[in-house]
Amino acid sequence: MTESYLETGARARIVGLLDRNSFAEFLGPTARVMSPHLPGLDMPAAFDDGIVVGEGTIDGRPVLIAAQEGGFMGGAIGEIHGAKLTGLLERALDVKPDAVLLLFDSGGVRLQEANAGLIAMGEIQRAVLATRHAGISVIGLIGGRNGCYGGTSIIARTCDWLIGSEEGRLSISGPEVIETIEGAEEFDSQDRALVWRTMGLKHRRLIGEIDRVVADDVTAFRDAAKDYLGRSRDLTLDALEAEQGFLTERLNRFHDCGDAREIWARLGINEPARVPDLDPEAFESIATTLAVQRP
Amino acid sequence: MTDNSRESIEKFLRSLFGEKYAVQFDDLLLSGEGTFDGTPVAILGTSSRAPIGVSLALALSRHVLDIMREHPKRSILLIVENSGQKIGLFDELMGNNGYVAHLSTCLDAARRRGHKIIGVVHDLAISAGFMATGMAASECYALNGAELRVMAPEAMSRIMRIPLERLNQLSKTNAILGPGAVNFERIGGIAGIWSDDVRGEFRKALSQPDEEDARRETGVQRGGRLFAARVARAVREGRRQL
Numbered sequence: 001m002t003e004s005y006l007e008t009g010a011r012a013r014i015v016g017l018l019d020r021n022s023f024a025e026f027l028g029p030t031a032r033v034m035s036p037h038l039p040g041l042d043m044p045a046a047f048d049d050g051i052v053v054g055e056g057t058i059d060g061r062p063v064l065i066a067a068q069e070g071g072f073m074g075g076a077i078g079e080i081h082g083a084k085l086t087g088l089l090e091r092a093l094d095v096k097p098d099a100v101l102l103l104f105d106s107g108g109v110r111l112q113e114a115n116a117g118l119i120a121m122g123e124i125q126r127a128v129l130a131t132r133h134a135g136i137s138v139i140g141l142i143g144g145r146n147g148c149y150g151g152t153s154i155i156a157r158t159c160d161w162l163i164g165s166e167e168g169r170l171s172i173s174g175p176e177v178i179e180t181i182e183g184a185e186e187f188d189s190q191d192r193a194l195v196w197r198t199m200g201l202k203h204r205r206l207i208g209e210i211d212r213v214v215a216d217d218v219t220a221f222r223d224a225a226k227d228y229l230g231r232s233r234d235l236t237l238d239a240l241e242a243e244q245g246f247l248t249e250r251l252n253r254f255h256d257c258g259d260a261r262e263i264w265a266r267l268g269i270n271e272p273a274r275v276p277d278l279d280p281e282a283f284e285s286i287a288t289t290l291a292v293q294r295p
Numbered sequence: 296m297t298d299n300s301r302e303s304i305e306k307f308l309r310s311l312f313g314e315k316y317a318v319q320f321d322d323l324l325l326s327g328e329g330t331f332d333g334t335p336v337a338i339l340g341t342s343s344r345a346p347i348g349v350s351l352a353l354a355l356s357r358h359v360l361d362i363m364r365e366h367p368k369r370s371i372l373l374i375v376e377n378s379g380q381k382i383g384l385f386d387e388l389m390g391n392n393g394y395v396a397h398l399s400t401c402l403d404a405a406r407r408r409g410h411k412i413i414g415v416v417h418d419l420a421i422s423a424g425f426m427a428t429g430m431a432a433s434e435c436y437a438l439n440g441a442e443l444r445v446m447a448p449e450a451m452s453r454i455m456r457i458p459l460e461r462l463n464q465l466s467k468t469n470a471i472l473g474p475g476a477v478n479f480e481r482i483g484g485i486a487g488i489w490s491d492d493v494r495g496e497f498r499k500a501l502s503q504p505d506e507e508d509a510r511r512e513t514g515v516q517r518g519g520r521l522f523a524a525r526v527a528r529a530v531r532e533g534r535r536q537l
Contacts, residue, residue, distance in 0.1 A: 005392060006322065023312065023465060026529070026530045026534060027526065027529055027534065027535070027536070028535065031536045036521075037471060037472070038520060040469070041455075053530055054522060055533070059467055079520060079522055079523050079526075080470060080522060080523075080526055082504060082523065083524070083526035083527040083530070084527070084530050085509070086511075086523075086527045087529065087530025087531045088530050088531075090530075090531045091531045091532075091533060094531065095401065095533075109422070111446065111454060111455055112455060112472070113471050114444075114445035114446065114471070115445065115470065115472065115478055115479055115484060116471040116523065118422060118425065118426070118484070119430070119479070119482060119483065119484040119514075119520070120523065122431070122484075122510070123428070123510060123511065123523075123527075125426070125431075126394075126431070126507070126508050127508075128509065129407075150422075150423070151426055154395050154399070154423065154426055154427075155396075156392070156396075157392050157395075157397075158396045158399070158400060161537060169484075170390075170392065171387045171390075171391075171392060172380045172387065172391050172395065172423055173380060173382050173387060173391075177382060178383065178384065178387065179418060181382045182382060182383055185385050186383060186384055187383075189458075198387055198388050199387060203388075204390065207390060209390045209392075209393050233528060235400070235404060237364065237404075240397075240400070241360060243397055244353070244356055244360055244397070247394055248353060250390075251349060251350065251353065251389065254388075254389065255510035257408055259388075260388060263388070276461055289381075289390035
């Protein structure tokens with residue numbers, strides 16, 4: 001049985017990722033911890049403020065888990081939503097799980113709570129780093145309809161590991177923002193193929209921004225996540241130097257590229273135009289050999 | 296624009312260090328060293344409403360790594376001035392979020408290794424530009440007259456479909472919504488807005504005790520962000536109800 005990760009909601013994703021009946025939610029919908037700010041702007045609020053947080057197990061191993069609900073305000077981060085994420089990461093310092101799983105599905109800051117949303121981004125990022133410095137693995141999953149944009153994309157890249165499906169996207173600025181500011185000649189937001197190959201997760205995998213591309217299937221996400229439980233990337237000075245070198249090398253190597261297909265060709269992919277058609281397994285076997293690996 | 300920004304930053308540095316500092320401007324990046332109360336302070340930052348793109352973020356993180364290696368625990372004055380993330384095809388193609396994340400991760404690591412990082416917003420800081428820099432500091436302040444925001448009010452009004460006039464009205468009473476350093480101060484997003492006595496302010500900032508993250512509690516104390524602290528605590532404790 002396969003269940004599309006893209007099509008399903010936050011709770012179903014969590015249920016599919018965790019061992020059966022292992023999930024316990026914190027401040028769930030019955031707690032009704034809702035945005036106090038949306039009603040004043042005549043906007044509907046949600047009982048969980050668009051994020052599900054809690055704990056459970058994967059193959060019996062304890063994990064903390066959060067899933068953004070893309071169906072509510074595009075998964076955007078407001079005061080309550082952000083605080084639930086920060087609190088969950090800080091809980092990791094107390095209970096020391098085998099990993100914290102963050103299921104991103106978000107356009108970034110919730111504009112209706114702009115300042116609180118932005119500061120929450122910084123608080124979440126700091127909590128991710130505190131968790132990592134404590135040696136606890138933080139794993140990001142991307143494959144929802146809203147992609148992973150704005151400050152959420154920066155939080156995602158602060159995690160130890162990133163797993164995603166080719167339906168996922170990862171970028172700071174969204175296509176419409178680039179087009180509005182720089183014009184359609186710079187970036188045509190209606191050109192889906194362009195959006196996909198610039199921000200899509202196959203490209204991100206090939207340049208080393210994410211670690212694994214999986215099928216759009218909740219079980220495939222679960223199987224991939226298992227490989228990263230209890231594993232961390234160092235944050236020592238040497239590790240940060242290695243990351244610096246990795247990012248510098250990318251600019252040196254691809255500074256004159258204006259399209260992802262040029263980058264893929266330079267990586268040694270014979271038919272870059274065919275990359276979009278490759279199924280996740282075939283793609284992964286190519287990526288394992290040719291993609292740049294983040295240190 | 297560029298000259299004005301540099302001049303204004305130099306003026307600020309002179310008022311802070313007198314003649315005891317030297318900085319180099321390399322396009323949008325500035326770096327150098329000053330002496331404050333007899334103690335060396337690293338100076339790093341950006342000028343001229345810099346858009347934070349891949350090259351600039353990488354140059355900044357290079358400096359942060361060098362400071363960590365060559366001058367352990369040295370305090371860092373971080374000049375925060377930007378127009379947000381650089382917006383364009385190339386920077387997104389390269390994965391700007393990875394570069395920005397690396398920069399803030401380096402600043403965060405420096406803080407954890409005992410560097411006191413005092414961010415000071417000069418002129419303007421926006422969204423991801425603030426996240427890349429000032430939000431990763433030990434504390435971030437704003438100079439009098441500096442602006443902090445997520446988005447220009449006109450664009451917010453258009454996207455949220457709220458008339459500009461009403462949005463401006465709401466922003467005056469609602470610290471979490473509208474632009475302005477005062478609003479960010481009220482929600483705990485910045486530690487404070489500096490008075491004209493910048494030497495006194497900097498001295499006080501340097502002597503603040505290190506805290507992992509005081510922003511939520513500060514937001515409660517100042518009455519601008521009342522819920523984040525309580526909600527985060529409840530989740531940390533694994534509670535079912537608030």
